Amino acid sequence: MGYQLQITADGVVARFANQLAAVGEAKAKQALQRAIAHTGDKAKTQVIRALTKQTGLKRAVIVRAVDVQRPSYDDLRYVMTTRGGDISLKYFSPRETARGVSAAAFGRRSVHEGTFMRAGWWPGRRVQKDNWNGQVFRRTGNITRKGEGMDEFEKAESGVVIPEQMVKGMTEAAWRRVADRDLANRIGHELGRMLGDR
Numbered sequence: 001m002g003y004q005l006q007i008t009a010d011g012v013v014a015r016f017a018n019q020l021a022a023v024g025e026a027k028a029k030q031a032l033q034r035a036i037a038h039t040g041d042k043a044k045t046q047v048i049r050a051l052t053k054q055t056g057l058k059r060a061v062i063v064r065a066v067d068v069q070r071p072s073y074d075d076l077r078y079v080m081t082t083r084g085g086d087i088s089l090k091y092f093s094p095r096e097t098a099r100g101v102s103a104a105a106f107g108r109r110s111v112h113e114g115t116f117m118r119a120g121w122w123p124g125r126r127v128q129k130d131n132w133n134g135q136v137f138r139r140t141g142n143i144t145r146k147g148e149g150m151d152e153f154e155k156a157e158s159g160v161v162i163p164e165q166m167v168k169g170m171t172e173a174a175w176r177r178v179a180d181r182d183l184a185n186r187i188g189h190e191l192g193r194m195l196g197d198r
Helices: 013-023 025-055 059-065 162-166 169-196
Strands: 002-008 066-069 077-083 086-088 100-103 110-113 137-139 153-155 157-161
Touching: 002 025, 002 162, 002 169, 013 025, 013 169, 025 059, 025 066, 025 077, 025 162, 025 169, 059 066, 077 162, 157 162, 162 169
Parallel strands: none
Antiparallel strands: 002 077, 066 077, 086 157, 100 110, 137 153
């Protein structure tokens, strides 16, 4: 699954038609490219900040998950793309408790009933398994009789899907706010610099 956020100058170019014509096509494209790149970088900073808060993931995880295509002379778009599925509870600062694992998915700490991170009986004989790599698990087997089905389990997931979170809530609002507020001003700034150099 993947989603995109993008910035283009389509909605504001008409406002600057005279200035764009005055600098010529080559410089006009250069001005638009610079303005879109500058605005996109500012929006990216706000998106990463908002997405970190909205998902509960660490900033480094979000930075790795988001790909950016900066504008070029021929493609005047700033595009942020992310892909991925349901994130494991491992990435949300998990802690094992008697009721289950406590993790901070969606920025709110809660206990996921029946999940575990270590092997053995609670509380005294719990053992850290090196090959589990800090994962959180949920039993899938039938555990009605003691010992049967105890070795059947799967990774527990958080419900956080980065692509879905990127295009809704405070993250999308942060992107739109920066794009709407700053792009026209930045285009005016870049064109002003070019016209002032004449």
